[in-house]
Amino acid sequence: MMRGLWRLTWLEIKIFVREPLGVIGTVGVPVLIFVALARVLGPRTGALPPDAPRVFSADLPIFASVLIAASAVLSLVTVIAIYREGGILKRLRATPLRPETILTAHVLVKLLFTAITLALLILAGRRYYPLDADVPILSFTLALLFSTATIISLGFLIASVVPGARFAQPIGTLIIYPMLGISGLFVPVESLPPLAQTLARALPLTYAVSLLRGIWHGAGWSAHAGDVTVLALMAVAFTALSARLFRWE
Amino acid sequence: MTHRPAVHVSSLRKTYGRTVAVQDVSFEVHPGEIFGLIGPNGAGKTTTMECVEGLRTPDRGTISVLGMDPGRDSRALQQRIGVQLQEAQLQKRVKVREAVALWASLYRKPADGDRLIEQLGLGDKRNAWFMTLSGGQKQRLFIVLALINDPELVFLDELTTGLDPQARRAIWDLVRGIRQRGKTVFLTTHLMEEAERLCDRVAIIDHGRIVDVGTPAELVGRHCPERTVFVATDDPLAPDRFRSISQTLSVESDGQQVIIRGRGDDLVTQVIRCLAEHRMRVIDFRTEVPTLEDVFLRLTGHTIRD
Numbered sequence: 001m002m003r004g005l006w007r008l009t010w011l012e013i014k015i016f017v018r019e020p021l022g023v024i025g026t027v028g029v030p031v032l033i034f035v036a037l038a039r040v041l042g043p044r045t046g047a048l049p050p051d052a053p054r055v056f057s058a059d060l061p062i063f064a065s066v067l068i069a070a071s072a073v074l075s076l077v078t079v080i081a082i083y084r085e086g087g088i089l090k091r092l093r094a095t096p097l098r099p100e101t102i103l104t105a106h107v108l109v110k111l112l113f114t115a116i117t118l119a120l121l122i123l124a125g126r127r128y129y130p131l132d133a134d135v136p137i138l139s140f141t142l143a144l145l146f147s148t149a150t151i152i153s154l155g156f157l158i159a160s161v162v163p164g165a166r167f168a169q170p171i172g173t174l175i176i177y178p179m180l181g182i183s184g185l186f187v188p189v190e191s192l193p194p195l196a197q198t199l200a201r202a203l204p205l206t207y208a209v210s211l212l213r214g215i216w217h218g219a220g221w222s223a224h225a226g227d228v229t230v231l232a233l234m235a236v237a238f239t240a241l242s243a244r245l246f247r248w249e
Numbered sequence: 250m251t252h253r254p255a256v257h258v259s260s261l262r263k264t265y266g267r268t269v270a271v272q273d274v275s276f277e278v279h280p281g282e283i284f285g286l287i288g289p290n291g292a293g294k295t296t297t298m299e300c301v302e303g304l305r306t307p308d309r310g311t312i313s314v315l316g317m318d319p320g321r322d323s324r325a326l327q328q329r330i331g332v333q334l335q336e337a338q339l340q341k342r343v344k345v346r347e348a349v350a351l352w353a354s355l356y357r358k359p360a361d362g363d364r365l366i367e368q369l370g371l372g373d374k375r376n377a378w379f380m381t382l383s384g385g386q387k388q389r390l391f392i393v394l395a396l397i398n399d400p401e402l403v404f405l406d407e408l409t410t411g412l413d414p415q416a417r418r419a420i421w422d423l424v425r426g427i428r429q430r431g432k433t434v435f436l437t438t439h440l441m442e443e444a445e446r447l448c449d450r451v452a453i454i455d456h457g458r459i460v461d462v463g464t465p466a467e468l469v470g471r472h473c474p475e476r477t478v479f480v481a482t483d484d485p486l487a488p489d490r491f492r493s494i495s496q497t498l499s500v501e502s503d504g505q506q507v508i509i510r511g512r513g514d515d516l517v518t519q520v521i522r523c524l525a526e527h528r529m530r531v532i533d534f535r536t537e538v539p540t541l542e543d544v545f546l547r548l549t550g551h552t553i554r555d
Contacts, residue, residue: 004355011343011351018342018378086338094304094332096324096355 004097008105016109026071027117034064034121038128060129061121062212063185065140066205068117069148070180072110073155074172079106080159081168090249099248107152114148115141134218143215147208150231151176153238154204160245179205204234253316255280255402255433256301261310263296270296272457274310278402283424283434285448287441287541289553293457294437295335298406301435302332315402328357331395335406335437339390341380345371348379349393356398365393369423385416392423403427405436409443421447439553441541451541455549465541472547473539476516478509480524481533490527494519505532 016022037060080103083089092102118141122131131137158175162168182189182196183205189197200206211227221228256278263271271293278284286294299305301312303319303326312319317326339348349366353359366372369389374382382390388408395403405424409417424447427434438444444451445465452462461468475498480487488502496511496519509520517536524531545553 004351007351007354011347012340014347015340015342083340087334087336088338088340090304091334091337091339094302094327094334095352096327 003101005101005105005108008097008101009108012105012109013112016113022075026068026075026113027120030064030067030071030117031121031124033067034060035124035128037064038125058217059185059213061125062209062216064121064125065118065144065212066147066180066183066185066209068114068121069144069151069208070176070205072114072117072148073151074169074176076106076110076152077155077159077162077172078165078168080156081162081165084159084247084249085165087249093248103156107149110152111145111148114145118144135216136218139221140212140215143211146228147204147211147231150204150235150238151208153235153242156242156246157238160242160247179203182206183209185209204231207231207234253280254278254313255315256284256435257311257313258297258301259311261297261300261312262308263293263300263305264308269457271300271307274454274457274459276452276459276462278433278435279450280433281428281431282449283428283436283447285444285451286435286437286454287439287444287448287451287545287553288454289439289551292454294439294454295406297454298404298435298437302330302404303327328398329401331398331400331403333388333391333395333403333405333408335410337391339379342378344376344378345382345390346375348390349397352394352397358399360397360399362393362397365396368426369393370419383416384412385419388412388416388420389423392420392427396427400432402433402435405434407437407439409438409440417443441545441553445541453541453545453548455545460548461544468541468544469539470514472544474512475539476511476513477537478511478517478520479533479535479537480507480509480520480531481505482507482524482529482531484527484529486527487529490523490529491520494523 041060080089089102093099122137155172158172159168162171182192182200183203184200189200189206192200207227207230211224211231214224214227215221254277256276258277259275261271261274262269274293274297276286286297288294296305300307301314301319303314303323306320314326315329319326345366346362349362353362366375369392371386371389371393374386379387379390392405392408395405408424409420412420421443424434424436436448448465450462450464451468453460453468461472463471480491483505484490487507488500491497491500491507491509494509494511494516496513496516497509498512499510501508501510509516523529524534542553
């Protein structure tokens, strides 16, 4: 049924790696931001005042991880828009490849690079941000991939409605980064203005941050069943909606 | 089997919102021929072709391709047809051989991709990225991809648009090569010269309707039977002698130059016979035969470039 999925995924991985700017954007930038912030503000340096925002202390790994997810989604939105505008999607669709296969291959590529970036981040940040032995890296990776998949389904929705390749990146940025701002990462959702609170509760990033933070600090999956359920439901809803709105050409 | 048309389209109609792309189109493509759907941009060529390929769903009408319904049997049909889409692109940084290998892996009975790459003259571009290929090389790669499943029927949509004349001629030879392998070719073009040189039969489409179908010679004979002969001679009696030829409609003369207009293929023969009979000294001799371009103008009232 998914004939050609692995071959197409492998091909898209190679193609992605061949564009240096894309790799720097999705892999390099989050790692650099993390290392830079960790170096200045990491717990080892002791430079942080006790009343510093959580995001620069305990939540720095969460912040960097969400950044990975966001840049992966942005890159996906851009790629889909470019492929559509260039008629690449249409050409692939005129083969026995199923439409789902074509899009799944892109999701797999993005998830793979999300995992790779996370690994790099942990390696690069080790010096400044020592990992406690009790941080459940495997669970955290799973939580990040799961969150990324949900945000990707929102990405497909954005990719379905952006008018052209030139607008894909800016429109994607305008949607994804403000989401980050009200996700509870910088300011607790409860202390946001009522309107922003309502908006935050309608967006997947809020639940992703809550899930990632919980898992990082040792809470079990069961404690975050609510976040997982909401993210899963959102993924289904976004996928269903973009299946209706998605344009191949 | 051999008498069944490769493609049969009857009363096809397709609209996009309020725009009617295809009004009412019917035609047949015979096995083993190069069939051309010709008309200006926006006439409905691509829409018609994409309905036949199963990429679009028509609003009305019936289509049969190799005996199958492209809407219902699109999976089975895809194994037996080859498709080249208008203005298609591939991933910028995909290598020629990678694209061919991917395509080959998608079909049940793939042809030898390496051999196709050689045959289409892309042997030294095997490892080149798609973005570095010239327009002609890209189109040749798309022909490779269209032939990768050894299809019975090949669709070529505006194959040579944007290519220089030399690359265009090279592609024409390749298309004739496809027919020689016993395959049927269904192509669209807005270039009348291309249709005239390449196609066994053509259907002229304008504003979403088929205006006429036939071989290029048939269409010219049917709609533009006029022939013009230009003769330069110093014989002062020449105009009167040409006037006595029965196919002649008009004779104009301007000094030594005589222009004879008439109808039917026989006119030229008659003019030559007349020249020989009266032993006229001929300084220059030239004929003008209408082309598909003239047929198009006659049938639609506008030129194909409008």
